[in-house]
Amino acid sequence: MTAVLDLTAVSIRYSRDPKVAPAVRNVTLTVEEGETLGLVGESGSGKSSLAAAMTGLLPKSARVDGAIRFEGTDIAAMAPDARRRLLGASIATIAQDPFTSLNPVVRIGRQLVEFQHWRSDLDRKARWARATEMLKQVGLSDPEMRMKQFPHQLSGGIRQRVAIAAALLVAPRLLIADEPTTALDATTEDQIIELIREAREAIEGAVVFITHDMGVVRRLCDKVAVLYAGEVVEAGPVAEIFTAPKHPYTKALLACDPAEIEVATRNLPTIPGTVPPPDDRPDGCVFAPRCPEAMAACRTKDPALRNAGPGRTAACLLVEEPA
Ligand code: SF4
Ligand code: MG
DSSP: OOOSSSEEEEEEESSTTTTSSOSSSEEEEOOOTTTTEEEEOOSSSSSHHHHHTTTTOOOOOOOEEEEEEEEEEEEEGGGGGHHHHHHHHHHHOSSSSSGGTTTTTTTTHHHHHHTTTTTTSSSSHHHHHHHHHHHHHOOOHHHHHTTTTTTGGOOHHHHHHHHHHHHHOOOOOOEEEOOOTTTTHOOOOOOEEEEEHHHHHHHHHHEEESSOOHHHHHHHEEEEEEEEEEEEEEEEEEEHHHSSSOOOHHHHHHHSSGGGGGGGGOHHHHHHHHOOTTTOOOOOOGGGGGTTOOOOOGGOOOOEEESTTTTOOOOOOTOOOOO
C-alpha cells in the first residue's frame, strides 16, 4: 500500500546556501491511511517547519533536501503551481489560530462556499447546502445562523469547529492539524480532539497532529515522532512509547504530562534549558546539555537514530539495538 505521506531524509534550510545550518535534519516518517501521527516537540524543534514543508508553505528562499511523497508523488520536487493544485484538493490544514484560515471580514457562509471552488460539479446553491450540512456535522446546532456570521462574532471553540468544517469540505486525504487546541480551554479541547478523530474516519485518509502536549498525543494518535532541535530523537507506536520511552527527552516530556507521571523520571517535572538554535548545536548528542542521563561519551559522540525494537527508533547512546 502506498503511504499517504512519506518523508525520506528530509532536511530544511531557510536559505539556498547548503552551508547554512538546517532547521530540520534528516527526518524520515511515514503515515498510512487510517493513521494519526503525532509530531511532538517544544518550540524550536522544527515541527512547524515540517508542517510548512508538508503543505507547500515554506518561503521560496527555503531549501528542502530529501523526498516528501504525498501518495507516491514527491511534492518537494514539484513546480509550485502543480504543487498548489495537488495540495489544495487533497491536503487540508487546521491551524492553532483559526483566524489564519478564516478571513475576519467575510461571512462564514461565503468563505465556506469559496473553499469549494475546485468542485466545478457543484453550483453555488449546492455548495451552500453542503457547507451548512458540514457545520451541522461538526456539532453546531444553528448552522444557518452561523453561515451569516463573521468569524469575530464566534468564540474560539466555535471558530475552530468552523475551521474543521472548512478543512473537511476539501475532503482531504491528509489533514494536518498544527496545535489546533492550544488556545482552547480543556472542555473545548476534548470536543475538538473528538471531532478530529471523527474527521479522520470521515475522510478515510491520514492525520498529522502537531503539538507540544504528550497528553493530546496519548488520546488521539497511533504513532508519535518526538522532535528535538530539528531531529527525530524517538519514534514508534504510541502505546509502546508511552509505557516504555527509551530516549531521555521522551521520558522528560512524559514527565510534563501529569497523567503519565508514573512512567516518567519523577525528578524531572519540567525540562530545564532550551532547544539549541540550528547554528549553535553542541558537539556530540544535541540533547546532552539538558540530559539527566548524559555520560562523558555523549559530549563527543553524536548518536545516530537506531533500531529500538519493532517499529521503533531512538537516537541515544544508551539504547542498545536488538540483536
Ligand atoms: Fe542523553 Fe547521552 Fe542519550 Fe544523548 S546520547 S540522550 S546525552 S544519554
Ligand atoms: Mg510552532
